Amino acid sequence: MKVALIGVGQAGGKVTERLAQFDANMGYGAVQGALAVNSAKPDLQSLEFVDTQLIGADRVNGHGVGGDNELGAEVMQSDIQEVLGGLDGRITSSADAIVVVAGLGGGTGSGGAPVLVHNLQQIHDIPVYALGVLPGQNEGALYQANAGRSLKTLAREADSTLLIDNDAWHEQGESMDGAFDRINGKIAQRVGLLFASGEAVDGVGESVVDSSEVINTLRSGGISVLGYASEVAAEDASDNLRTTMTVSRQALLTGTSLPDATQADSALLVIAGRPEAIPRKGVEKSRRWLEEETDSMQVRGGDFPLDSDRLGALVLLGGAERSDRLEQFMERAREAQNAEETETDRAEALTDDRLENLF
Ligand code: GDP
Numbered sequence: 001m002k003v004a005l006i007g008v009g010q011a012g013g014k015v016t017e018r019l020a021q022f023d024a025n026m027g028y029g030a031v032q033g034a035l036a037v038n039s040a041k042p043d044l045q046s047l048e049f050v051d052t053q054l055i056g057a058d059r060v061n062g063h064g065v066g067g068d069n070e071l072g073a074e075v076m077q078s079d080i081q082e083v084l085g086g087l088d089g090r091i092t093s094s095a096d097a098i099v100v101v102a103g104l105g106g107g108t109g110s111g112g113a114p115v116l117v118h119n120l121q122q123i124h125d126i127p128v129y130a131l132g133v134l135p136g137q138n139e140g141a142l143y144q145a146n147a148g149r150s151l152k153t154l155a156r157e158a159d160s161t162l163l164i165d166n167d168a169w170h171e172q173g174e175s176m177d178g179a180f181d182r183i184n185g186k187i188a189q190r191v192g193l194l195f196a197s198g199e200a201v202d203g204v205g206e207s208v209v210d211s212s213e214v215i216n217t218l219r220s221g222g223i224s225v226l227g228y229a230s231e232v233a234a235e236d237a238s239d240n241l242r243t244t245m246t247v248s249r250q251a252l253l254t255g256t257s258l259p260d261a262t263q264a265d266s267a268l269l270v271i272a273g274r275p276e277a278i279p280r281k282g283v284e285k286s287r288r289w290l291e292e293e294t295d296s297m298q299v300r301g302g303d304f305p306l307d308s309d310r311l312g313a314l315v316l317l318g319g320a321e322r323s324d325r326l327e328q329f330m331e332r333a334r335e336a337q338n339a340e341e342t343e344t345d346r347a348e349a350l351t352d353d354r355l356e357n358l359f
Pocket of ligand 1: 008009010011012014015065066067102103104105106107108109110133134135136139143166180181183184
């Protein structure tokens with residue numbers, strides 16, 4: 001699937017850069033163009049492999065919007081023509097979709113991404129997806145509240161919102177900065193493989209995935225989730241039946257970007273590995289298992305020829321919003337927002353005009 005990527009905010013820019021690099025290093029050619037947009041100039045200057053666009057310079061002078069996602073939304077809306085103009089050359093007629101990438105807990109990405117998606121929808125016929133990163137549980141209340149509002153709006157505006165929970169691929173005891181780097185690598189590999197799997201690949205396996213199958217899996221809208229797992233494989237397909245089932249199960253049950261999301265309207269199962277090592281029967285069995293496990297009406301599938309001694313399973317779920325984890329997150333965001341409002345009320349207690357000043 002050929003995509004144009006636009007990263008908004010710091011996390012959005014960093015993840016977009018990793019995705020563009022992964023695609024170029026692997027030689028997949030799925031990423032048609034990548035642009036990073038931010039109101040903070042230093043964040044843009046640290047990116048090397050993507051084009052950049054500063055927004056909001058007249059309001060915040062390149063210093064960013066802090067954690068103010070309403071300001072993030074405003075500066076995106078004010079400079080929307082520059083951003084859309086900066087994309088012209090990238091959204092060639094060969095792009096199958098546009099993907100807007102952002103961390104949802106901050107300011108620029110949180111507020112700017114939904115505004116950008118909304119505007120892109122007005123002028124492009126191809127699907128506009130969001131790739132949104134949810135803050136980890138131990139990030140502060142402002143991040144949770146910001147992410148809740150941002151996600152609600154993104155889910156309304158985007159054709160589908162692929163969610164990555166920062167706690168999902170975070171290892172215990174790891175510092176958050178070290179973790180971000182590793183998580184970004186994982187996002188790049190998994191999402192990069194998803195984009196590439198919808199491309200015609202040389203060395204063709206028996207049934208390669210077409211980009212329309214990715215798009216159809218995401219057609220139900222709402223939230224989508226991506227899972228991945230891999231294991232060392234045997235030489236012959238006939239010895240890899242169990243491995244194919246194991247990686248498929250792990251991809252869904254322990255490897256998804258939003259833990260516990262197993263219910264979906266539709267799913268796509270891509271088995272990646274050397275074509276001679278992929279067992280047809282194992283793939284069929286895994287697909288049927290996935291259909292039952294996710295309760296979905298449609299499980300699409302295909303191979304992704306990859307010259308590797310491992311066998312990998314990539315699972316994409318579309319319409320996966322009936323998840324406990326998501327419900328818990330929205331609850332956390334609502335509580336955080338209420339707490340913020342109480343704080344504001346307290347701050348305003350001294351200026352409450354139901355009491356009169358002495359003079
Ligand atoms: P913005 O620049 O104002 O959009 O805000 P940031 O992108 O800095 O932060 C928004 C959220 O993104 C934070 O709450 C973190 O959860 C997350 N985040 C920040 N940097 C990274 C990163 O490099 N990788 C990942 N996965 N998440 C990040």
